[in-house]
Amino acid sequence: MAECLDFESLVTRYYEPLYKFAFSLARDESDACDLTQQTFCIWAAKGHQLRDPSKVKTWLFTTLHREFLGIRRKQTRFPHVELDQAEPELPVVSPAAISRHDTAHVLAALARLDEIYQAPVALFYLQDCSYNEIAEILQVPLGTVKSRLARGISRLQKLLGDETGGPRPEQTRL
Amino acid sequence: MTVTEAKAILLLYRPGTADAEDPQIAGALTLAKREPELARWLEDHCARQEALRAKFRKITVPAGLKEQIISEQAARIVTLSRHRRNTVFAALAALAAVVILLIVMSSSWLPRRQIEDNTLAIYRNQMAGVALRGYGMDLTTNDPAPIRAYLVQKQAPSDFVLSAALQKAAVTGCAVEGWQNVKVSMICFRTGRPLPPNQSSDLWLFVVDRASLKDAPENGQLRIAANKGLITAVWTQGDKVYLLGTEGDESTIRKFL
Numbered sequence: 001m002a003e004c005l006d007f008e009s010l011v012t013r014y015y016e017p018l019y020k021f022a023f024s025l026a027r028d029e030s031d032a033c034d035l036t037q038q039t040f041c042i043w044a045a046k047g048h049q050l051r052d053p054s055k056v057k058t059w060l061f062t063t064l065h066r067e068f069l070g071i072r073r074k075q076t077r078f079p080h081v082e083l084d085q086a087e088p089e090l091p092v093v094s095p096a097a098i099s100r101h102d103t104a105h106v107l108a109a110l111a112r113l114d115e116i117y118q119a120p121v122a123l124f125y126l127q128d129c130s131y132n133e134i135a136e137i138l139q140v141p142l143g144t145v146k147s148r149l150a151r152g153i154s155r156l157q158k159l160l161g162d163e164t165g166g167p168r169p170e171q172t173r174l
Numbered sequence: 175m176t177v178t179e180a181k182a183i184l185l186l187y188r189p190g191t192a193d194a195e196d197p198q199i200a201g202a203l204t205l206a207k208r209e210p211e212l213a214r215w216l217e218d219h220c221a222r223q224e225a226l227r228a229k230f231r232k233i234t235v236p237a238g239l240k241e242q243i244i245s246e247q248a249a250r251i252v253t254l255s256r257h258r259r260n261t262v263f264a265a266l267a268a269l270a271a272v273v274i275l276l277i278v279m280s281s282s283w284l285p286r287r288q289i290e291d292n293t294l295a296i297y298r299n300q301m302a303g304v305a306l307r308g309y310g311m312d313l314t315t316n317d318p319a320p321i322r323a324y325l326v327q328k329q330a331p332s333d334f335v336l337s338a339a340l341q342k343a344a345v346t347g348c349a350v351e352g353w354q355n356v357k358v359s360m361i362c363f364r365t366g367r368p369l370p371p372n373q374s375s376d377l378w379l380f381v382v383d384r385a386s387l388k389d390a391p392e393n394g395q396l397r398i399a400a401n402k403g404l405i406t407a408v409w410t411q412g413d414k415v416y417l418l419g420t421e422g423d424e425s426t427i428r429k430f431l
Binding site for chain 2: 007012015033093095099103122124130131154156
């Protein structure tokens with residue numbers, strides 16, 4: 001437990017995944033650094049309140065996400081695209097089309113998703129968290145996480161497919 | 175499980191992760207091995223997932239971020255401890271300032287008041303007021319011995335010297351008065367003149383330590399003054415200052431000196 005709660009060890013273990021999560025949300029290096037640093041700063045102040053050391057990872061990701069949402073709500077400068085709640089068709093974009101996008105483009109498309117989809121999709125692709133951990137981080141039921149992931153992934157691929165231009169690949173009905 | 179259901183399940187499948195251990199995903203993967211269409215869809219899906227995953231993998235962490243987080247936290251702790259130390263120091267400094275202020279006030283203002291009030295004129299005025307406005311005798315007696323004994327007991331001036339005229343005057347009692355935190359012995363006499371029914375004395379001698387007056391008369395010097403209807407005579411003898419008062423004029427008081 002002491003090892004888990006040691007500040008330096010904690011930073012060493014989690015600063016990279018936290019930064020990547022922060023960057024995928026904020027899309028700005030400076031903002032991502034600030035979010036990561038702020039997360040550890042909050043940990044230093046309040047981490048002792050955490051009883052279960054096995055929850056450190058989800059606590060850190062949850063805190064970072066909350067900080068991000070708090071900042072974004074203050075700034076209200078991030079536009080997002082409202083899409084239909086129902087997504088009956090899965091747009092199929094070819095792997096090659098995705099490869100033509102750079103990371104910034106993909107993250108820009110992620111940022112255009114509705115807020116509730118951004119964090120789960122980012123955590124999904126960063127592959128540092130299981131579904132259960134994503135559910136814990138976002139503090140929503142596992143089923144909700146899975147449905148948000150399904151919609152978020154579909155919409156992200158649709159956005160990327162739309163931006164690729166040219167003839168759309170086939171669309172498959174689920 | 176249908177192919178459509180399997181696609182919905184496999185949409186969340188991340189190749190190379192523990193997702194395959196999920197029972198639903200494991201079932202869908204099993205189905206994909208039997209269904210060529212699903213197998214092709216899965217192959218494309220995995221390629222898309224990997225392509226997207228590659229984009230997220232390209233997010234690079236700035237060099238020095240870890241060291242920055244650790245060093246800034248260390249600096250924060252130092253700042254906090256310095257802030258706490260400064261807060262404690264500030265509280266102690268404020269306390270010290272209050273103490274110094276109180277000391278200054280008590281050593282300058284209050285003593286100045288004492289010094290300013292410590293004059294013969296004020297003393298004379300105040301004792302005349304005691305005699306005229308009424309007083310309660312602590313001890314009523316016509317015997318001088320119990321009066322001295324009482325004053326000794328009360329640690330008030332008791333080794334006073336009486337003039338021959340006062341020794342002959344009829345003593346009626348005594349009281350201990352206070353003045354500037356110093357005890358004053360008050361010995362009451364009768365001049366022999368007729369007194370109103372509620373009055374037992376008409377001649378009063380006040381004795382106080384000389385040190386309590388900043389402008390006490392020199393030895394052998396007599397100061398006679400009228401105060402509030404009383405005629406008073408003040409003189410110093412030894413370490414005591416005597417104040418004698420009665421109604422009348424200077425000739426009246428001089429009869430008892």
